Amino acid sequence: MKSRHIARMIFRPIAALFVVSAINLAGAADPEADRLAALEREMAALKQLLLQQVQRNDELAAEVQRLRKAESPSPQPARETVAASVAAAAASPPPKQPVEPAAAGPPSMPPPIGLVQASRPDFRLTLGGSVRAVAMYSEKRPVGSAGAVFMLAPPDATGTESVFDYTAQYSTLRAGIEGPEFHGMKTGATMLFQFYNGQLLDDQYGFTPGLAYAWLKDGHWDLSFGRRFDLFSERQPEMVDGFGILGASGNPGNSLRTQLRAEYRGTFGDRHGFSAGAALSEPISTSVSDDFTDRAEDNGMPNLEAKAQLLLGQPDGDTLLARPALEAGISGVYGEFRKFTGTAPPWPPPDIIRPWGAALEAGVRLGSRFGIHGEVYTGEALGNYLGTALQTVNPATRKAIASHGGWLEATLVLTPDLRMNAGYGIDRPDRADLFAGQIARNQTAYLNLFSRITPAFTIGLEQTWRRTEYLGRQGSDRANEGWSTMLSLQYGF
Numbered sequence: 001m002k003s004r005h006i007a008r009m010i011f012r013p014i015a016a017l018f019v020v021s022a023i024n025l026a027g028a029a030d031p032e033a034d035r036l037a038a039l040e041r042e043m044a045a046l047k048q049l050l051l052q053q054v055q056r057n058d059e060l061a062a063e064v065q066r067l068r069k070a071e072s073p074s075p076q077p078a079r080e081t082v083a084a085s086v087a088a089a090a091a092s093p094p095p096k097q098p099v100e101p102a103a104a105g106p107p108s109m110p111p112p113i114g115l116v117q118a119s120r121p122d123f124r125l126t127l128g129g130s131v132r133a134v135a136m137y138s139e140k141r142p143v144g145s146a147g148a149v150f151m152l153a154p155p156d157a158t159g160t161e162s163v164f165d166y167t168a169q170y171s172t173l174r175a176g177i178e179g180p181e182f183h184g185m186k187t188g189a190t191m192l193f194q195f196y197n198g199q200l201l202d203d204q205y206g207f208t209p210g211l212a213y214a215w216l217k218d219g220h221w222d223l224s225f226g227r228r229f230d231l232f233s234e235r236q237p238e239m240v241d242g243f244g245i246l247g248a249s250g251n252p253g254n255s256l257r258t259q260l261r262a263e264y265r266g267t268f269g270d271r272h273g274f275s276a277g278a279a280l281s282e283p284i285s286t287s288v289s290d291d292f293t294d295r296a297e298d299n300g301m302p303n304l305e306a307k308a309q310l311l312l313g314q315p316d317g318d319t320l321l322a323r324p325a326l327e328a329g330i331s332g333v334y335g336e337f338r339k340f341t342g343t344a345p346p347w348p349p350p351d352i353i354r355p356w357g358a359a360l361e362a363g364v365r366l367g368s369r370f371g372i373h374g375e376v377y378t379g380e381a382l383g384n385y386l387g388t389a390l391q392t393v394n395p396a397t398r399k400a401i402a403s404h405g406g407w408l409e410a411t412l413v414l415t416p417d418l419r420m421n422a423g424y425g426i427d428r429p430d431r432a433d434l435f436a437g438q439i440a441r442n443q444t445a446y447l448n449l450f451s452r453i454t455p456a457f458t459i460g461l462e463q464t465w466r467r468t469e470y471l472g473r474q475g476s477d478r479a480n481e482g483w484s485t486m487l488s489l490q491y492g493f
Contacts, residue, residue: 147242252357275311320416410423
């Protein structure tokens with residue numbers, strides 16, 4: 001009995017100790033379990049919020065894309081439907097652009113949107129371009145390669161003058177960048193690269209910039225700096241020859257130069273608008289002859305370009321020819337450069353040459369399919385602007401050459417994917433300002449057809465007649481005239 005009593009005395013404290021330990025362990029485990037459960041509930045809530053945010057971001061992205069498409073302007077027959085369309089191109093790029101510039105001209109058909117690559121939340125990068133091959137047969141030798149023909153060379157004494165040219169030199173790669181807003185203005189940049197380098201008239205395949213400018217816009221103001229198309233004489237025809245586009249034959253102002261530009265666009269009424277702009281642009285490029293006896297350089301000041309335009313009856317979604325019912329505009333340019341002649345004593349002072357030009361443009365759309373537009377110009381020493389038949393100064397008198405000219409084009413849209421154009425242009429330098437052998441008159445007439453086979457693939461066919469007259473020594477001109485045929489295949493992306 002005594003032993004049992006002793007055993008109970010020993011067992012009871014041990015049992016009590018186990019019971020107390022178990023109670024303490026259970027009490028310690030309960031807070032850990034509660035904390036784990038709370039964490040799991042919080043993670044589930046965060047996952048739900050994350051899923052809701054992703055869904056909201058997708059909805060916002062879709063809405064932004066819809067608004068972009070709604071705000072994008074209809075293609076215009078003006079330049080940088082760039083850059084623009086360098087811009088637009090151009091960019092904005094402006095009513096005339098990089099366009100798609102097949103090199104410098106507007107797209108024959110509305111270009112595809114491009115490939116969108118986004119690397120940061122506050123920047124949007126859109127890549128695009130075209131692979132373009134142009135074939136040309138000409139019965140007389142042209143000045144320029146396929147896709148950039150300006151005039152005909154003087155007659156060949158041998159009588160053998162037919163040529164065939166085939167090039168992909170005018171393929172392009174473009175990039176449009178949209179960045180964060182700056183004081184309520186959208187910001188971005190437009191770049192267009194072409195596959196020629198050195199001399200434009202050489203069939204080379206280097207990689208060189210065409211358009212390269214940054215812009216700020218707020219719906220009315222369009223501010224930009226960089227390399228763009230001329231503000232002077234923006235309007236241009238639609239041709240398979242997408243770079244020459246009647247340059248040296250009545251259509252100046254299609255060159256590219258660095259500039260600081262400001263434009264304002266406004267509206268009034270339901271479907272009317274206007275625009276005005278000015279630019280400080282790069283003057284003539286410095287050039288030095290091989291024997292250093294002749295050189296030209298700027299005169300210490302930029303060129304000044306300006307324009308104003310009125311647009312009445314903007315096209316709607318049912319208009320096949322995307323032009324206003326009536327449009328008119330005026331533009332001008334003024335600059336200076338100095339020309340040194342001779343390197344031996346007494347070192348005569350340089351001649352100060354003052355290029356200037358004024359251009360009037362107009363267009364009318366009759367119905368939804370047919371329209372006529374064109375331009376006339378006058379000025380002096382506009383060879384650097386593809387005017388004056390690419391001439392600037394008389395080498396004998398060292399005086400600026402005056403000139404006037406213009407062009408006219410009619411367009412018929414047969415179907416949304418098929419359109420045709422017929423046009424004529426002429427440059428007429430002042431004969432009294434010319435030296436023997438210089439161009440007295442240059443004319444071009446053409447008929448073309450553009451067919452969009454798929455949204456990305458376009459075929460263009462053009463028949464062109466040219467006549468170039470050279471001033472003779474005794475007043476008798478030498479002339480060369482002939483026909484050429486151009487075929488272009490373009491794949492845009």
